[in-house]
Amino acid sequence: MALDKIGIAKRIAQEIKDGSYINLGIGIPxxxxxxxxxxxxxxxxxxxxxxxxxxxxxxEEVDADLINAGKQTVTMQPGSSLFNSAESFAMIRGGHVDLxxxxxxxxxxxxxxxxxxxxxxxxxxxxxAMDLVASADHIIVAMQHKSRSGQSxxxxxxxxxxxxxxxxxxxxxxxxxxxxxxxxxFKLLERAPGVSVDEIKxxxxxxxxxxxxxxxxxLEVAKV
Amino acid sequence: MINKxxxxxxxxxxxxxxxxxxxxxxxxxxxxxxxxxxxxxxxxIHGLTCxxxxxxxxxxxxxxxxxxxxVKKMISSYVGENAEFExxxxxxxxxxxxxxxxxxxERIRAGGAGIPAFFTPAGYGTxxxxxxxxxxxxxxxxxxxxxxxxDFSLVKAWKGDTAGNLIYKGTARNxxxxxxxxxxITIAEVEELVPAGELxxxxxxxxxIYVQRIFKGQDYEKRIEQRTTRL
Numbered sequence: 288m289a290l291d292k293i294g295i296a297k298r299i300a301q302e303i304k305d306g307s308y309i310n311l312g313i314g315i316p317x318x319x320x321x322x323x324x325x326x327x328x329x330x331x332x333x334x335x336x337x338x339x340x341x342x343x344x345x346x347e348e349v350d351a352d353l354i355n356a357g358k359q360t361v362t363m364q365p366g367s368s369l370f371n372s373a374e375s376f377a378m379i380r381g382g383h384v385d386l387x388x389x390x391x392x393x394x395x396x397x398x399x400x401x402x403x404x405x406x407x408x409x410x411x412x413x414x415x416a417m418d419l420v421a422s423a424d425h426i427i428v429a430m431q432h433k434s435r436s437g438q439s440x441x442x443x444x445x446x447x448x449x450x451x452x453x454x455x456x457x458x459x460x461x462x463x464x465x466x467x468x469x470x471x472x473f474k475l476l477e478r479a480p481g482v483s484v485d486e487i488k489x490x491x492x493x494x495x496x497x498x499x500x501x502x503x504x505x506l507e508v509a510k511v
Numbered sequence: 512m513i514n515k516x517x518x519x520x521x522x523x524x525x526x527x528x529x530x531x532x533x534x535x536x537x538x539x540x541x542x543x544x545x546x547x548x549x550x551x552x553x554x555x556i557h558g559l560t561c562x563x564x565x566x567x568x569x570x571x572x573x574x575x576x577x578x579x580x581x582v583k584k585m586i587s588s589y590v591g592e593n594a595e596f597e598x599x600x601x602x603x604x605x606x607x608x609x610x611x612x613x614x615x616x617e618r619i620r621a622g623g624a625g626i627p628a629f630f631t632p633a634g635y636g637t638x639x640x641x642x643x644x645x646x647x648x649x650x651x652x653x654x655x656x657x658x659x660x661x662d663f664s665l666v667k668a669w670k671g672d673t674a675g676n677l678i679y680k681g682t683a684r685n686x687x688x689x690x691x692x693x694x695x696i697t698i699a700e701v702e703e704l705v706p707a708g709e710l711x712x713x714x715x716x717x718x719x720i721y722v723q724r725i726f727k728g729q730d731y732e733k734r735i736e737q738r739t740t741r742l
Binding site for chain 1: 539540541587588589591597600612613616617619631633634636637638669681684685686687689716735736737740741742
């Protein structure tokens with residue numbers, strides 16, 4: 288069965304390495320924070336000027352002066368730091384943030400990403416997405432494999448205005464985990480539980496590379 | 512020390528003319544100059560170009576100045592959550608320049624720091640690169656982006672002193688420090704205003720040299736866009 292948003296978030300959480308600094312985008316990426324294994328230490332960056340995002344506050348702790356980039360009230364972890372927006376993007380462009388996880392409307396087989404604008408619809412703006420995708424060494428995209436109307440979102444070329452070129456390295460969808468190879472192409476690594484290789488083939492318009500047996504994702508994390 | 516204190520928001524914004532270019536601090540509704548915005552509404556000037564990361568919501572922040580049609584152009588990175596904004600944009604009443612957030616913050620920083628242009632990777636290969644100079648450094652392509660400066664910058668801090676030194680709180684800092692430096696005239700509003708000498712110089716975020724006028728703000732609403740709590 289295809290994964291729900293929680294399933295995608297759980298699978299992405301398995302990619303997170305101990306000791307890393309991570310920027311989580313809005314939507315499914317924000318959910319990833321809930322599934323980071325307890326035995327690893329990471330620091331979450333919020334581009335509005337906070338390193339060390341903590342959990343949502345208890346009602347009595349709510350502080351209008353402490354929000355994340357999704358404008359949600361948050362708390363700070365012990366050891367947090369605060370800074371201005373120019374400093375925040377200096378740490379992003381400067382390559383100090385190890386991993387960026389964000390959503391996408393389309394990804395192409397050479398790693399282009401489109402996630403900021405749909406022609407004919409109200410344009411809200413790119414926020415920090417263009418800076419993040421142009422700068423991060425490692426980008427994981429969380430997305431649905433197909434649109435609501437059943438069109439593939441893993442394409443040969445993006446049809447929507449792009450946010451950045453040749454930047455996505457890994458994708459976790461409701462159907463599969465895939466790497467984008469440096470020479471181009473979606474390399475199938477894992478299937479969602481109960482999803483067949485054929486289903487993934489049918490849902491992928493871009494070049495899909497399948498080598499050997501494709502294992503199912505393991506989503507239940509062993510209790511620590 | 513030079514005394515920068517003005518009595519009220521109205522006195523602080525008294526000489527902002529029609530068609531001025533303004534910078535307004537804040538990220539969403541966090542750290543916005545609530546008092547200066549109210550004073551601009553009262554003053555009723557028009558044709559403003561507003562440089563601000565966001566455009567407020569329909570009934571708060573810069574959204575209030577959109578309701579009164581005081582804004583001609585917005586320069587922002589993200590302008591969602593605002594129905595009146597959308598209406599004016601689609602009807603052609605409002606011009607909008609959307610800029611990647613890191614490029615926006617660096618253009619403002621550059622404006623205050625006297626750096627007319629710089630290269631950034633953000634937006635290379637996208638539609639925002641159209642017409643911009645591209646240069647390769649160490650095998651990667653970058654876009655040339657120019658500085659932004661303003662006739663007036665309206666910033667909000669937590670504490671300030673009579674000499675214009677400012678300290679921000681939490682993530683309400685955001686764009687305020689760069690904007691303070693990039694305004695020809697910078698107007699700072701603060702929740703707490705103290706005599707020069709009372710703030711610890713080690714803790715100052717914005718040195719007073721960047722601030723021309725400072726006043727103690729009143730009745731801060733500090734509206735929250737997404738109140739999220741846990742049990």
